[in-house]
Amino acid sequence: MTRAREAGLDLVEVDANGNPPVCRLLDYGKWKYEQAKKERDARKHQRGTMVHEVRLRPRTGQHDIDLKVRTVERLLAEGDKVKLSVMFRGREMSHPEVGQEVLDRALSRLGEAASVEKPPGMEGRFLSVILTPTVKKPLKGKEPGENSASPDGNGRGTGTDGAEPLASS
Numbered sequence: 001m002t003r004a005r006e007a008g009l010d011l012v013e014v015d016a017n018g019n020p021p022v023c024r025l026l027d028y029g030k031w032k033y034e035q036a037k038k039e040r041d042a043r044k045h046q047r048g049t050m051v052h053e054v055r056l057r058p059r060t061g062q063h064d065i066d067l068k069v070r071t072v073e074r075l076l077a078e079g080d081k082v083k084l085s086v087m088f089r090g091r092e093m094s095h096p097e098v099g100q101e102v103l104d105r106a107l108s109r110l111g112e113a114a115s116v117e118k119p120p121g122m123e124g125r126f127l128s129v130i131l132t133p134t135v136k137k138p139l140k141g142k143e144p145g146e147n148s149a150s151p152d153g154n155g156r157g158t159g160t161d162g163a164e165p166l167a168s169s
Contacts, residue, residue, distance in 0.1 A: 050080040051130070055087050056106065058098040065102065069109045076114050076133040085128040099127045 003025070004011045010028040013021060052075050054068050072082050084106060086099035103120055107129070114131040121128070 051083055052080055053083040053085055053128075055085050056099075056102055057087055057089075058092050058095070058102055060102055062105070065106050066109065069106055072106075072110060072131070073113050076110075076131065079133055081117065081133075082114070082131045083128055084131060085126045088125045088127070093125060096122065096127060103127060103129060 007025065008027075009025045011023055012026055012028055012031070013023050015022040054072050054075075056065065056068060060068075072084060075082050084103065086103050088096065088099060092098070100120065107114075107116075110131070112134060115134045116129060117132045118130040
């Protein structure tokens with residue numbers, strides 16, 4: 001303890017449950033500051049799962065449904081959840097089966113890209129379903145083990161378009 005005071009350091013217990021207990025000599029204020037800085041950096045690079053809402057109407061045309069489905073696919077590919085809703089107004093409320101058909105068409109177009117987290121249900125004047133991505137986000141860059149060389153070992157890759165390299169004359 002006296003050595004720590006002479007050096008201007010603190011005696012900090014690192015592991016109280018160890019046998020024997022482990023202590024270190026360090027500047028406690030500096031250590032605490034560095035720990036807080038690490039936590040802030042970790043929080044800065046962390047991204048929670050977002051829930052995006054994509055709205056449809058009972059009289060939405062097929063082309064517009066396809067456009068919305070592409071948007072949903074993009075959001076799911078980014079790893080976010082999507083709430084797909086059909087909004088009813090006025091007398092449309094008396095025919096929720098029409099909205100259910102629109103939702104079914106959109107879900108059938110999504111196919112295997114999404115899994116249903118919450119089945120379709122009415123929430124006020126909205127018929128909505130919550131979707132989650134079935135596949136993880138693709139890694140940026142090359143996959144590990146990917147090699148641009150051709151399998152025959154001549155060192156000439158096939159390029160990104162899959163075409164064979166031109167023969168030199």
